[in-house]
Amino acid sequence: MAKGGANVSKEEPARFGELDQYLFGQSTHYEIYRKMGAHPGLEKGKKGVWFTVWAPNASSVSVVGTFNGWRPDSHPMKKVAEMGVYELFVPEALEGELYKYCIHTKDGRELYKADPYAFCSEKRPGNASRIASIGGYKWGDALWMQKRQEFSPQTSPLSIYEVHPGSWKKHPWTESNPEGFYNYKQMAQSLTEYVKDMGYTHVELMGIAEHPFDGSWGYQVTGYYAPTSRYGTPLEFKYLVDYLHKNKIGVILDWVPAHFPKDAHGLAEFDGEAVYEHADPRQGEHPDWGTKIFNYGRPEVKNFLLANALYWVEEFHVDGLRVDAVASMLYLDYGREPGQWIPNKNGGNENLEAIEFFKHLNSLVTGRNKGVMMIAEESTAWPKVTGDVHDGGLGFTLKWNMGWMHDFLEYMKLDPYFRKYNHHKMTFSLTYAFSENYILVLSHDEVVHLKCSMINKMPGEDEDKFENLKAGYSFMIGHPGKKLLFMGQDIGQYREWSEERELDWFLLQNKPNEHLQAYVRDLLAMYKKYPALSGNDTGSECFSWINANDGDRSIFSFIRWSPTGKNHLLFVCNFTPVDRPDYRVGVPRRKQYRLILDSRNLKYGGSHEVPEVYRALKRECDGQPFSIGYDLPGYGVAVFRF
Structure with missing residues (x-):
């Protein structure tokens, strides 16, 4: 392999110029992907492709591909x-051709690397x-982007449907x-x-x-700038986002x-030495996951990630990024035993570079x-995850409530008999919900x-499982916070999810599954219709308990107050199979209370109107001056508007 690449070229002005070098070294080259990588273009009137790669420890680098028979020389x-x-x-390279970088390391090895x-x-x-x-893609989502x-x-x-595209639906097997x-x-369709x-x-x-x-499932990424080719090309992925937007559906990645x-x-x-990761495994490797950790203190690595986030948002019109495994980045000792990690300069376990x-x-x-969301999957009590950066916060828009999820599922x-001893699991989250x-x-x-699966977490026989799940989803919709369900949970899938x-x-041919889907559909419609939710x-001020202490009967009643001053909602949820004829619930006002959702409705598989x-x-009831009586069935849910 030619060794001439080891010296800085003095012949012609580089495409990657001094300003690019300066910005890259400062972590502020926010569109670095327009320079790095492979870009079809012209040079001295000839069509071809510019290739640019960062390999700071390499002895030399060549580009190999279908256009040169994969010859490193x-x-x-x-x-x-x-x-x-x-x-x-x-000049010989064409769009659609395959390539890699052949990197000669300082110790004489030859590595073949995909383009970061x-x-x-x-x-x-x-x-x-x-x-x-x-x-070259012609977007049609201008109205969505303006409203965003x-x-x-x-x-x-904000009600999110979490989807793994490769297993949501599949075509029957074909050779192609x-x-x-x-x-x-x-x-898209x-x-x-x-x-x-x-x-x-x-x-x-x-x-x-x-x-x-x-x-x-996509959580071990090798191509941060490449929409997976399993489902098509980058322009076809733009089509998917565009189509969803034109139908008023947002897209989070x-x-x-x-x-x-x-x-x-x-x-x-990447070039035979640690480039994107820390060299020391106490900083650069996850012992549990067997993966490498980015070096957030290296400007070029930080720039790689910052530009990548902007790439998905600005090039593909994505409306939000759900940032995976935030806790593993914040704590230097995450998943490690004593001696497996290095404290920060202050002697603590916070990863100061990741925080910055x-x-x-x-x-x-x-x-x-404006209007784009940054969402943290963060499982600890780290303060101010969604707080303002000028006030010591991390600046995320939203945070997954993992504590609520754990308590709710537990x-x-x-078994309904034991729920009275665990009543606090459903009320505790309201102590930190805001x-x-x-x-x-x-x-x-x-x-x-x-x-x-979600349905099989529920106790009892089949009928009980579905009624339990309806009650659980109702409580979730009423509880403060935005909502997310994974695909299959809204139809009562029995089997655990598999990407394969x-x-x-086919379960939707069964009445219980069909009824559950109809119930979730109406829950989501109610959620979107009423500002109280x-x-x-x-x-x-958006929430107040009517009775948070009815543990013996495992019934929860609460109000969601509307910021408009009208159409407040009263929730009553029964988490045992015991019917409560003429159940009386306290209310704050002497008004009419209109039943807008009733889990025993005929269309959900219930008995009657x-x-x-x-x-x-x-x-007087529940400490309120007024009350209403209602025939509350086992596992029954009632939502009243007033």
């Missing part, structure tokens, strides 16, 4: 910056990068598509129809960034800046893109690895 790259940036124009900034990848197991353009600027996650409805994947365009019908406001897509191992896998073609020891990264990231993304799994801007989540992680097969859509999720309007009597 064919196209040596020029080193154009002392910081280790190499570039080359290849590639816009497209070869489908596994090949894993080469593919020359692709992301320009007015979107307030604190006051707007043995895995049955829907492509991005097919997914089918997914949009379902989400619109059910009434979700957003979809959250798992596993869009390229990843070689299907079983990682799972984003994984916490770690990356050790696959030979990926970022790990989050502040920079969230300020940057939301500052440049309660719901109990400390952050929360999303209540029932995510994919809760229906895998022998944790049981589609959801069990979403218009003031961050202030304690009931009166719609109940008039409050001057009869």
Whole structure:
């Protein structure tokens, strides 16, 4: 292999110029992906492709691909910056061709690496990068993008449908598509129809960034800038986002800046040494996960991630990023025993570089893109995750409420007899519900690895399971916080989720599953219709208990107050199979209370229709001056508007 690439070229002005070098070294080259990677273009009137890569420890670098027979001596790259940036124009290269970088290490090894900034990848197991353009798409979502600027996650409805695209629906086996994947365009129509019908406001897509191992569900990324080729091209992914937007559905992506896998073609020891990760395994490796940890203190690595977040938001019009495994980034001792980690300069376990990264990231993304959400999957009591960065916060828009999810599921799994001894599991979350801007989540992680599907977590026979789940979902909708359900949970799928097969859509031929789906559909419609459920999720004035202490009967009653001053909602939820004829619940006003949701309605598999309007009597109950009487069935839920 030619060694001339080791010296900085003095012949022609580099495409990666001095300003690029300066900004990259400051972590502020926010569109670095327009320079790094493979870009079709012109040079001296010739069509070809510019290749640019950062490999600071390399002895030399060449680009290999289908255009040169994968010969490492064919196209040596020029080193154009002392910081280790190499570039080359290849007139023979064409869009659609495959390529990698052949990196000669200082100790004489030859590594073949995929392009960290590639816009497209070869489908596994090949894993080469593919020359692709992301320009030229004609967007049709101008109205959505304009309205998005007015979107307030604190006051707007936000009900998220979490989707793993490869297993949501599958085609029957064919020789040309043995895995049955829907492509991005097919997914656009089918997914949009379902989400619109059910009434979700957003979809959250798992596993869009390229990843070689299907079983990682997309959480071990090798192609941070490449929409996975399992489902099509980058422009086809734009079509999916565009189609959803034109149908008034937002798009959130799972984003994984916490770690990356050790696959030979990926970022790990990219040029033979630690580049994207810390060299010391006490800082640079997850002992439990077997993956590498980004070096958030290295400017070029920080720039790689910052620009990547902006890339998805600004190039693909994505409306939010759900940041995975935030806790693992915040704590230096996360998942480690004593001696396996290095304290920070103050002797503590906080990762100061990651904290600074989050502040920079969230300020940057939301500052440049009004209405875009940055969502933290953070499982600890770290303070001010959604707090303002100028007040010591991390600056996230929203945070997954993992504590609520744990307590809620532990309660719901109990035999109803024992729920009276665990009443606090459903009330405790209200003591901290307004400390952050929360999303209540029932995510994919809760229906895998022998944790049981949502319906099979419920106690009792089949009928009991469905009634339990309806009650649980009702409590979730009434509880302050935005909402997220994983696919299959709204139809009562019995089997645990697997990325290898589609959801069990055939279950909708069964009445109980059909009734559950209809119930969730109406819950979501109610959630979107009434500002009481979403218009003031961050202030304690939006919620008040009527009776939080009825543990003996396992009944919860509470009010969601509307910020408009009208259409307040009263929830009554019974979590035992015991009927409570003429159940009396206290109310604050002598008004008419209109029943707008009743779990025993015929269309949900219930027994009969009931009166719609109940008039409050001057009869003290639950510490309130007035009350209404209601025939509350076992596992019954009633929501009244007043």
